[in-house]
Amino acid sequence: MAAPLARPAPERPQFVRNTWYIAALRSELDGPMLARTILGTSVNLYRTSDGTPVALRNRCPHRGYPLSEGTLGPDDVITCGYHGFRFGPDGTCLSVPGQQAVPAHADVQTYPVVENGPFVWIWMGDPALADPAEIPAETGFADPSFTFVPGHVVIDANHQLIADNVLDLSHESFIHATKIGTRDVAETGITSRSDESRWLVEASRIMPDAECPPTYRERTGLQSPIDREQHIHYFVPALYVLDVSVVKAASVHDPADGPRRPYLGKVVYGLTPLSARRTHYFFAIGRDYALGDAAMDEAVREGQLCLIEEDAAAVAILQELEDEEGPSPEVSTRLDTAALIARRMLARRLRAEAAAPASAR
Incomplete structure (x- = not known):
């Protein structure tokens, strides 16, 4: 009798394994x-x-x-x-x-698994390398002045398409125009840098005298103009932290009213690959105002789910087209700098892990 044919093993996609991923709430x-x-x-x-x-x-x-x-x-x-x-x-x-x-x-x-903030984190690589201290403190989970609203959805797109999305926030002016997007985001340049020792990409956008978008008007009571800042820390391949600040614009502030009160927020995303074309999208939305306000918590949760739904629809279209036609030729601009740095850094990290001794993979 002929030996039974073994089922061919499916081609396994490449993922960085020696890093902490968010696994669950x-x-x-x-x-x-x-x-x-x-x-x-x-x-x-x-x-x-x-x-x-x-x-x-x-x-x-x-x-x-x-x-x-x-x-x-x-x-x-x-x-x-x-x-x-x-x-x-x-x-x-x-x-x-x-x-x-x-x-x-x-x-x-x-x-290895650890709990940090509202999440359970997992290490899928060499257990000997799993140091909980490597979970970045930039999340702000240890800061008592912030409260966080966590959640989780699954998006039908590769995690790198989602990383491209959150690293180029100019899309807010178009995808999220009725919520957090104004013309200022797309029209303001960014400064970016990288830290290879931490697999970190940083990008900042400073928007003085900006229009106050609807979401910030509703949550803070601020009116246009505002001074608005966005500061991204993206730890390749899967952890994204955005620090945001909105405050009454200095150009219209009357010193007799006392010091300006900035409203600070943190957006933490864990982009954990489920497969080559599906991604766990964990979020924790932090703020330093309206602490203990259950109604605000629910507004933040619902607002974030709406934002994610808009992003998910866009990247799912890209994923479907890529599945059908393959990668499309791209034309990049200066606003893509952080995303392009992150792509190259991911490729280097994958190569470094593949070249490491088997005991360190």
């Missing part, structure tokens, strides 16, 4: 086991009885059945729902039905 681990695909790999996320977050490869070594479809006991042991293999939170196979000896290679791969 903290609150998502307060319920049953959570199956989530990250970098094309199904992961099972849950908490042990003492609250410790755990991430296991979500495939039983026996026949590949998802462990998230099994049961998690009060002893923190997962029982596979297909054939009853039992696994501890460290991935060790504790027992199998029908025999006393546990087969070799029956353990499940584990991944």
